[in-house]
Amino acid sequence: MSVPSTTASSTDAEGATATTPAAVTAFPQSGVRMTGRQKLVLALLLGAQFMIAVDFSILNVALPTVGAGLGFSLANLQWIATAFALAAAGFTLLFGRVADIVGRKRLFLGGMAVLGAASLLGGLATSPEVLLVARVLQGLATAAVTPAGLALLTTAFKEGPLRERALGLNGALMSAGFTVGAILGGLLTDLFSWRWAFFINAPVALLILALAPSVITDSRPTVRPKLDIPGAVTVTGGFLALVFGLTQAGETGWTTPATLGPLLAGVALLVAFWSVEKRAATPLVPVRILKRRSVIWGNTAGLIAFVTETSLVFLLTLYLQEVLGYTPLTTGLAFGVLGIGTVIGGTLGGRAVGRYGNRATIVTGGAVQAAATLALAALGTSGAWIWLLLAATFVGGIGNMLMIVGFMVTATSGLPDAEQGLATGLATMTQQVGITMGIPVMSAIAAARMTALGDTGPHGVLSGVTVAILVNSALVLAGSLLAGVFLGRAGRTP
Incomplete structure (x- = not known):
């Protein structure tokens, strides 16, 4: 079911149409329902995105074990994560455009096949070189599947309540996937072997490849663009x-x-x-698109949301393991409440955009995330502080997802279906770069503080983490407010 054609709209100077809050609320979410086929399409696409999100974090807690098993030196251990991040972030925008040329469905299925095969290769690896090849292939597959899947999602659901709901669920599962990946990685490594962090992808990819061809309808521009x-x-x-x-x-x-x-x-x-x-x-990217406020500031808000939240997980991992003495498994479990918060935030995000507009959702989400992050600056060396961490990450997860859903809706609105692959490629690239940027930036801030104190023990780590948390909170608040100011009136995407 599509949004009724009588939906009101506003047109900006470039001729793009943007849905207003009045138009959205004229057809409340409860009055617009998905067909059975749309639900199945949504389940398949969200399953693929969730699987990719899990891949980002599933190896994090297992890296020392992987390194010991394959003979990675301590200095080279970070390349297990870096090889994936380089390919995923570097090629996303290119593959977003390739999806418009060869067909989004074709690229989506091809990427899923490569992801499944690369995961099997990684699980069977017997040397560092083979594992790194597998990680590069996983990153390339992610760069193909994510923008193609998002473009299929946005073209399957027209602008309005259904798309906002779909993007909200997508954002919730993507964010929850990072948390689930940390928990699942710890469980699989402790109970079986780190190899299962790779093997678990294969049956999921196989299921999607079996069902998707007959369920998902392809979409690409009428006139095929040149690369x-x-x-x-x-x-x-x-x-x-x-x-x-x-x-x-x-x-x-x-x-x-x-x-x-x-x-x-x-x-x-x-x-x-x-x-x-x-x-x-x-x-590859028309300059007129890069000049759109919705694209510039929507993606800016998304970049900051991913930079701050993924790096916050890293900072809190340092706190839990180096200050409170948690194991990797218990550290992963402690982030379970963050995952719950992100799922709630994602389900609320689409409704918030529909009722209050993109701008208000981004600003509110950023303010909530900033306040919850600021509360974490009070953490101390006693184990009793875990309750503050759990409460703050839960609330912050809700705020972060409101911001992410607002970003996704803003960055992909007001553009024709022919440019949805490009728009989602830009949005996905923002996500990948944000995830990659956050940890080194916040790690450098924390490390600088510890170096200045000359203390790498629990108290020095706590001090470094606290300074980085303060910067993190200020960054998300400033970013969301700036995006709110430049996006203009609520609900518009000029």
Whole structure:
């Protein structure tokens, strides 16, 4: 079922149509229902996105065990995560455009097949080299599946209550997947082997590949666009360099050549990309889209939401293990309440956007997340502080998901179906880069504080974590308020 054609709309200077809160609330969520086929499509696409989200975090608590099992040196252990992040973040925008060219369904199914095969390869790996190849393939598959799946989702549900509800559930499951991945990784590693953190993907991928061809309807532009090769090379190279530089910052610091070189190269390539796109006959990302306030500030809000929440999980992992002495498994279980909060926030997010508009949802979510994060600055060395951590992460998870749902709706609204692959590619790239950026940035802040104190014990770690938490809270509040100011009147996506 689509949103009734009488839905009111407003048109901006570029001619894009944006749904207003009045139009959305004229047809309340309870009055617009999904068909059985839409529910099945939603279940398959959300299952794929959830599986990908789990992949981001499932190995985090198992990294030392994986390294010991395959002979990774301590210095090279971070490459298990970095190899995945580089491929996932670097190629997402390119594959978002490729989906528009070859067909979103075809790229989605191809990516799922590669993801399943790469997971089997990773589980069977007997050397560091084979494992890293598997992780790169998993990252490339993620870069293909995520924007293609989101584009299929946004074209299956027209703008309005159904799309907002679908994106809310997608955001909730994506965020919950990070938490579930940490818990599942600890359980599988403790009960069986780290290899099951890879093997578990195979049956899920197989099920999706068996059901999706007959259920999901393909979508792509009527006129197939040409691929902008210079744009693809510069933007992919730029993001690869930026992500590599950010991961190096967490390991070697912000002022070393290993960090500054890639970061400067990344910035130079992205500037070149902008220049290429202004002159290209068929640009990878039309400059007019990059100038839209909804795209700029929607993605800015999303970037900050992912940077702050994923890095907060890292900071709290340090606190739980280095200050309170928790094991990896109990650390993962402690984040269960965060997962519950994100699911609640995701289910509320679509309703909040429909009733109050994108702008109000982003600002409210950011304010709630910032307040909950600020409360964590009070954490101490006693085990009794776990109750504050649980309460604050639960509330913060709700706020974070409100912000993420507002970002997804804003960044993909007011654009034709022909550009949904591009819009979702941009949004997915924002998500991937945010996840990758957060940890090295906050890790560097915490490490700088510990270095200044000359203390890497529990008290030094607590002090470093506290300073980073304060920065984290200020960042999410400032980002959400700025996005709210520049997005304009509530409900509009100019």
